[in-house]
Amino acid sequence: MRLSRQGSKKEGPQIKEASDERMAGSGIVGPNQMWTYIVFNEKSEFRQYMFECPIEEDHVKIFLVNMRKMMLDPNMDKPIADRCMAIAQQDITVLEQLEPVLTPSSNTKEFLVPADEPCIKYRKLLSGWEKNGWKIDTKAVQNEQGKKAFAIPSPERKKQKGWVLDKIPVQ
Structure with a gap:
């Protein structure tokens, strides 16, 4: 998928250098692994892999592997991890309240x-x-x-x- 640039005043310098078109996509491998990517340009991109590990029928543990070709300074590790958690928390807030917990059989x-x-x-x-x-x-x-x-x-x-x-x- 190609996305048109929606320039933000808060973007970091590496993102500002990105082209006017970005690529993004996501998909699955098997029942419990999802991948996603955002490519800003040749030198700037994020790739993420999420793995769900079943604990019980209605409880999973999720592992996130986040990789990047930009903002490589170790001082960026925590802000990026915090941003990933903030994004995940948006889903968690909704999902924890959903009923029924299990997907219907039909x-x-x-x-x-x-x-x-x-x-x-x-x-x-x-x-x-x-x-x-x-x-x-x-x-x-x-x-x-x-x-x-x-x-x-x-x-x-x-x-x-x-x-x-x-x-x-x-x-």
């Missing part, structure tokens, strides 16, 4: 608009993985909570028998 009970297209595409991607049997059966796991440990299945399980831990139940 979108027939949701009001979706054209701007929701990325969410719809993402859910279709998840649906494909679920059809492959890659969705954890959380109810079955909860029934065994505190009584049994499970392992995430791997290709080696098909080749070799006698595993101590059962594979995690999937749907």
